[in-house]
Amino acid sequence: xxxxxxxxxxxxxxxxxxxxxxxxxxxxxxxxxxxxxxxxxxxxxxxxxxxxxxxxxxxxxxxxxxxxxxxxxxxxxxxxxxxxxxxxxxxxxxxxxxxxxxxxxxxxxxxxxxxxxxxxxxxxxxxxxxxxxxxxxxxxxxxxxxxxxxxxxxxxxxxxxxxxxxxxxxxxxxxxxxxxxxxxxxxxxxxxxxxxxxxxxxxxxxxxxxxxxxxxxxxxxxxxxxxxxxxxxxxxxxxxxxxxxxxxxxxxxxxxxxxxxxxxxxxxxxxxxxxxxxxxxxxxxxxxxxxxxxxxxxxxxxxxxxxxxxxxxxxxxxxxxxxxxxxxxxxxxxxxxxxxxxxxxxxxxxxxxxxxxxxxxxxxxxxxxxxxxxxxxxxxxxxxxxxxxxxxxxxxxxxxxxxxxxxxxxxxxxxxxxxxxxxxxxxxxxxxxxxxxxxxxxxxxxxxxxxxxxxxxxxxxxxxxxxxxxxxxxxxxxxxxxxxxxxxxxxxxxxxxxxxxxxxxxxxxxxxxxxxxxxxxxxxxxxxxxxxxx
Numbered sequence: 001x002x003x004x005x006x007x008x009x010x011x012x013x014x015x016x017x018x019x020x021x022x023x024x025x026x027x028x029x030x031x032x033x034x035x036x037x038x039x040x041x042x043x044x045x046x047x048x049x050x051x052x053x054x055x056x057x058x059x060x061x062x063x064x065x066x067x068x069x070x071x072x073x074x075x076x077x078x079x080x081x082x083x084x085x086x087x088x089x090x091x092x093x094x095x096x097x098x099x100x101x102x103x104x105x106x107x108x109x110x111x112x113x114x115x116x117x118x119x120x121x122x123x124x125x126x127x128x129x130x131x132x133x134x135x136x137x138x139x140x141x142x143x144x145x146x147x148x149x150x151x152x153x154x155x156x157x158x159x160x161x162x163x164x165x166x167x168x169x170x171x172x173x174x175x176x177x178x179x180x181x182x183x184x185x186x187x188x189x190x191x192x193x194x195x196x197x198x199x200x201x202x203x204x205x206x207x208x209x210x211x212x213x214x215x216x217x218x219x220x221x222x223x224x225x226x227x228x229x230x231x232x233x234x235x236x237x238x239x240x241x242x243x244x245x246x247x248x249x250x251x252x253x254x255x256x257x258x259x260x261x262x263x264x265x266x267x268x269x270x271x272x273x274x275x276x277x278x279x280x281x282x283x284x285x286x287x288x289x290x291x292x293x294x295x296x297x298x299x300x301x302x303x304x305x306x307x308x309x310x311x312x313x314x315x316x317x318x319x320x321x322x323x324x325x326x327x328x329x330x331x332x333x334x335x336x337x338x339x340x341x342x343x344x345x346x347x348x349x350x351x352x353x354x355x356x357x358x359x360x361x362x363x364x365x366x367x368x369x370x371x372x373x374x375x376x377x378x379x380x381x382x383x384x385x386x387x388x389x390x391x392x393x394x395x396x397x398x399x400x401x402x403x404x405x406x407x408x409x410x411x412x413x414x415x416x417x418x419x420x421x422x423x424x425x426x427x428x429x430x431x432x433x434x435x436x437x438x439x440x441x442x443x444x445x446x447x448x449x450x451x452x453x454x455x456x457x458x459x460x461x462x463x464x465x466x467x468x469x470x471x472x473x474x475x476x477x478x479x480x481x482x483x484x485x486x487x488x489x490x491x492x493x494x495x496x497x498x499x500x501x502x503x504x505x506x507x508x509x510x511x512x513x514x515x516x517x518x519x520x521x522x523x524x525x526x527x528x529x530x531x532x533x534x
Contacts, residue, residue, distance in 0.1 A: 001024050001025075001026055001279075001281035001282060002018050002023045002024065002025050002026070002281060002282060002283050002284075002285065002527070002528070003025075003026050003027075003028055003264070003266055003279055003281045003283070003284045003285070004018070004025060004026070004027045004028070004284075004285045004287055004499075004524075005027075005028050005029075005253045005266065005284065005285065005286050005287060005288045005293075005296070006027070006028075006029060006108065006286070006287040006288035006289060006292070006293075006500070007027050007029040007031060007106050007107060007108060007232060007233065007236050007247075008103065008107060008108020008109060008110060008232050008287060008288075008289055008500070009108065009110050009232045009513050009516065009517045009520075010287040010499050010500040010501070010516050010517055010519075010520035011027060011029075011108070011232070011285075011287030011288070011499075011500070011520070012027075012145075012232040012235045012236055012239070012517075013141075013142055013145065013499075013517040013518070013520040013521040013524065014285050014287055014499045014520040014521060014523060014524030014527075015027055015239060015245070015285075015524065016141075016145060016235065016239065016521065016524070017138075017141070017520075017521045017522075017523075017524030017525040017528065018285075018524045018525075018527070018528050019239065019242055019244060019245060020141075020525075021524075021525060021528030021529065022244075022528070023244070023528045023531075024244045024245075024246075025239075025244060025245050025246070026245075026246040026247070026248055026279070026281070027236070027239075027245075027246070027247050027248070028248045028251050028253055028266065028268075028279065029104075029106060029247070029248065029249050029251065030086075030104035030105075030249070030250065030251065030252050030271055031104070031105070031106040031247075031249030031250060032083050032084075032086075032104050032105045032106065033083065033105070033106050034078060034079060034081050034083050034111075035081055035083065038060075038061065038079045038080065038081050039079075041057050041060055041061050041079070042061060042079055042223070042225050044057060045057060045058070045061070045225040046212075046225045046226055046227075050215065050217050050333075058219075060080055061079040061080050061219070061222065061223055061225070062080060062219065062222045062363070063077045063079070063080025063081070063222055075101065075112075076112040076221060076222075077112070077222065077223075078111045078112050078222075078223045079222065079223035080222070080223075083105055083111075084103050084105040084107075084108075084109060084111040084112050085101050085102070085103060085105075086101075086102040086103055086104040086292075089271070089417070090102050091291060091292060091295045091419070091420065091421050092291060092420065092421050092423065093411060093420025093421055093422055094420070094422050094423070095422075095423045095424070095464075096422075096423070096424040096425075097424055097425050097426045097462060097463065098406050098423045098424060098425045098462055098463045098464045099461065099462040099463070099464045099465040100291060100406075100423055100463075100464035100467075100469060101291075101464075101467060102289065102291040102292055103289055104252070104271075104292075106233045106236065106249070107231045107232040107233030107234075107236065108232060108289055109289070109467055110230065110231045110232045110233070110513070111231055111233070113467075113513060114337060114338060114357070114395075115201045115202040115203055115220075115229050115230060115337055116199060116200065116201060116202075116337070116338050116341075116357060116511040116513075117146075117148050117200050117201060117202045117511055117513065117514040118155075118159050118200050118341065118355070118510040118511045118514065119135075119139055119159055119160070119162070119510065119514055119515055119518070120132070120135075120508040120510055120515045121158050121159060121353050121508065121510065123158075123352075123353070124352050124353055124399060124506075124508035124509075124510070125508070127505060127506065128475070128505045128506070129475055129476055129477040129486055129505070130475070130486060130522075134522065135515075135518050135519065135522060136162060138518040138519070138521040138522045138525070139162035139514070139518045140162040140163050141518075141521050142514065142517045142518050142521055143161070143162050143163035144163055145235055145517075146202050146230040146235070146517075147166050147202060147203060147204045147205070147208075147230055148161075148163070148165050148166065148200055148201070148202055148514075149165060149166040149167060149168050149169050149200065149201050149202075149203045149204075149205040150165040150166075150168050150198065150199070150200035150201070151165075151167075151168035151197065151198040152165075153197035153198060154186075154195050154196065154197050155195060155196070155197035155198075155200075155341060155343065156197075157195070158195065158343065158345075158353070159200075159343070159510065165200070166203075166204070166205045166206055167205050167206065168198045168199075168200075168205070169198075169199070169201055169203055169205055169214060169335050169337070170216060170334065170335070171198070171334075171339055171340075172329075172332060172334045172335075172339060172360040172361070173326050173329070173332060174322060174326045174329060174339075174360035174361060174389075174392065175339035175340055175358070175360045177322065177324055177326065177450060178322065178339075178340060178358065178360075178392070178449070178450045178451060179196075179198070179340060180450075181448065181449065181450030182196050182340075182448065182449065182450070184448075185447070185448030188445075188448050189445065189448055192346070192441070192445060193344055193345045193346040194342055194343070194344055194445065195342070195343045195344075195345070196340060196341065196342045196343070197340070197341055198339070198340060198341070199337065199338040199339055199340055199341050199357065200341070201229075201337050201338070202229065202230035202513075202514075203228055203229055203230070203335070203337065204228040204229075204230070205228075210234060210238070211226070211227045211228065211234070212226040212227070212228060213226070213228055214226065214228040214335055215228070216333045216334050216335055217333065218333065218334060218335070218336050218362065218363070219336075220335050220336040220337045221336050221337075221362060221363070222363075229337075248279075250270050250271050250272050251268055251269070251270055251271070251277050252268045252269055252270075252271050253266050253267070253268040253288070253296060254267060254268040254269065254295075254296065254299060254416045254417065255267045255268070255296065255299050255300045255416065256284050256286070256296060256297075256300050256493075256496050257300060258493060258494065258495055258496065259280075261494075262282070263280055263281065263282065263495070264280070264281060264282070264283055264284045264493075264495040264496055265278060265279070265280050266278070266279045266280075266281075266284055267279075269417065274417075282495065282531055283495045283496070283497065283527055283530070283531070284495065284496045284497070285488075285497045285498075285499045285520075285523070285524060285527065286488075286496065286497070286498045286499065286500065286502075287499045287500045287520060288500065289500060290310065290469050290470050290472060290500060290501050290502050291421065291469075293472070293498060293500055293502045294308065294310070294408055294410075294421065294472045294473075294502060295410060295419065295421055297472075297473065297490070297498070297502075298408075298410040298421075299410060299416055299419055301490075301492060303410065303482075304409075304410050304411065304412045304419075305409055305410070305411065305412070306409065307407045307408070307409055308407070308408045308409070308472055308482060309405045309406070309407055309408075309471075309472070310405065310406050310407075310408055310469050310470065310471060310472045311400035311401075311404050311405055311406075311469065311470060311471040311506065311507050312400055312404055312405075312406055312425070312463045312464050312468060312469045312470075312507070313397040313398060313399075313400050313404070313466065313468035313469075313507055313509060313512065314397065314398040314400075314404055314427060314428075314431040314434070314435060314460075314461075315395070315396070315397055315460075315461035315465050315466040315468065316395075316396045316435050316438075316439075316458060316459060316460045316461060317393060317394070317395055317396075317458070317459040317461070318393065318394045318396065318439055318442070318453055318454070318455070318457070318458050318459075319391065319392070319393050319453075319454045319457045320391075320392040320393065320394060320442075320449075320451040320452060320453045320454065321387070321390045321391065321392070321451060321452050321454065322389075322390040322391075322392055322450060322451045323390075323446075323447075323450050323451060323452065324390075324450065325389040325390045326361075326389045326390070327389055328389075329360070329361040329388055329389050330361070330388060332361075334360075336359070336362035336363070337359075338357035338358065338359055338395070339358055339359060339360050340357075340358040341355070341356065341357060341358075342356040342358065342394075343355060343356070343510075344356065344438065344441070346441065348437065349434050349437045349438060349441065350398060350399060350434055351399075352398075352399035352401070352508065352509060353399065353508065353509055353510060354396065354397070354398055354399075354434075354438055354509055355396065355397045355509040355510045355511070356394050356395070356396045356397075356438075357394065357395045357396070358392060358393070358394050359392065359393045359394075359395065360392055361388055361389070361391055361392070390451075392451050394442070394453070395466075396435070396438060397466070397468065397509040397510075398431060398434055398435065398438075398509055399506065399507065399508055399509045400468075400470070400471065400506055400507030400508075400509075401506065403428040403430050403431065404428060404431055404463070404507075405425065406423060406424065406425030406463040406464060406469070407423070407424050407425060408421055408422065408423050408472070409421070409422045410422075423464070425462075425463035425464070426463065427460055427461075427462070427463060432460065435458070435460055436455070436458075439453055439455045439458055440455065443455065468507065468512045469501065469507075470500075470501030470502055470503075470504045470507050470512070470516070471501070471502070471503075471504050471505065471506060471507060472502040473488075473490060473498055473502050473503055474503060474504065474505040474506075475488065475503050475504070475505050476505070479491060484498055484503050486526075487523055487526050487527060487530070488503045488523050497523055497527050499519070499520040499523045499524065500516060500520065501516045503519070503523075504516065504519065
């Protein structure tokens with residue numbers, strides 16, 4: 001038996017690879033799910049034409065879009081529920097300057113992700129102990145697991161498709177205007193190191209046997225009633241029909257060890273009864289998410305009170321005002337995920353690609369705008385409407401390099417369940433300089449972009465904000481302490497493989513989930529082959 005810990009994207013990708021190689025697989029998971037009464041509301045919307053939706057039901061599943069008193073979007077909820085997050089009994093004890101979350105949900109944080117799916121550029125894998133070519137077949141395998149909607153455009157030169165994409169999602173009218181402007185000024189932008197194209201999204205734009213297509217009802221950021229946005233739990237349900245697949249929910253793994261040369265043991269407890277559980281098998285693959293995996297590994301190695309470094313994507317949110325307004329944006333039917341991608345390759349800013357996602361008007365922006373206008377006496381509703389038709393936002397990420405680190409220490413409790421992770425970190429000066437340089441580059445390109453950035457409204461996220469963290473146990477050709485080999489194994493283990501973003505050697509700025517899934521699929525395939533050899 002091969003055991004996979006966690007049902008998030010990397011856990012599901014590695015489990016699928018194992019099954020395809022003929023292995024018997026059990027996924028062990030806490031597996032929190034959305035509350036039944038909320039799912040009933042979602043089902044009611046799905047069964048009703050959007051023109052006849054009950055506004056009260058829509059408001060219930062939309063939930064609050066901002067934390068009380070916050071000036072930037074808070075934790076994204078799923079249908080108004082916080083079930084994706086591990087608040088009660090969390091392994092995180094304290095945070096100093098960081099903003100990390102832990103998930104015990106079935107499907108992990110894919111319940112609340114932004115669905116952006118762009119592979120790593122080959123140039124951003126410099127220093128990795130494997131090549132881009134070694135990931136290609138696994139990108140393709142993942143692309144057949146989850147829908148990727150996109151358009152063949154200039155992005156493809158640096159970021160290829162590995163399977164035929166679904167038709168790209170329909171652009172909003174705001175995004176169409178920006179795209180048209182970008183195309184007119186394409187050569188100028190290329191000369192300035194900016195490549196652009198339509199967003200690539202893990203979004204079902206064509207109905208299939210697994211679910212309905214996007215209906216453009218604008219609830220992407222709060223939870224799609226049609227389940228058109230990919231969730232790893234969707235593939236989990238498919239795997240449950242496989243005769244060699246098993247699922248063990250309500251179990252939290254706390255330690256792993258190798259009692260002999262041919263087996264691995266996983267120990268933990270049931271979260272409903274607190275009863276101890278033990279699983280013994282041939283190999284274990286840890287895909288519990290970076291926070292949970294870090295706790296499991298440090299506890300298993302008795303690595304208490306000593307620092308471990310993790311990397312993060314420096315993250316920022318930049319509002320823009322379009323040069324050309326769009327009327328009635330609040331009533332437009334559309335999706336609210338990223339509309340366009342802009343990729344910057346400028347050595348004056350970074351040696352790596354900078355990834356930008358452009359969003360047109362959505363409810364989150366509208367709520368933030370009304371809060372801002374409400375604090376300024378005399379601003380009319382007409383001005384609110386004027387700005388709504390011009391308001392855009394860019395969500396940006398830098399490459400997670402050596403100076404983008406946070407520190408984790410596991411503090412011992414009276415029982416393993418009471419061990420807590422202390423996290424600390426700060427955005428480095430270099431990262432802040434690079435973010436400012438990106439902002440001013442966009443200001444200088446405002447005419448070609450068709451929108452004016454507002455740098456004084458820039459929000460720079462704390463380390464971990466946006467849930468893009470990893471590299472706690474980075475893969476190395478010759479691993480040292482707390483480093484892993486090409487199969488995600490620490491020096492202390494031969495049958496325990498870490499497969500989530502914890503083993504990435506660095507964090508390329510382009511979207512973290514797709515590349516992490518491809519690497520997890522690669523390790524899962526190789527782990528199955530290990531036991532096939534004589």
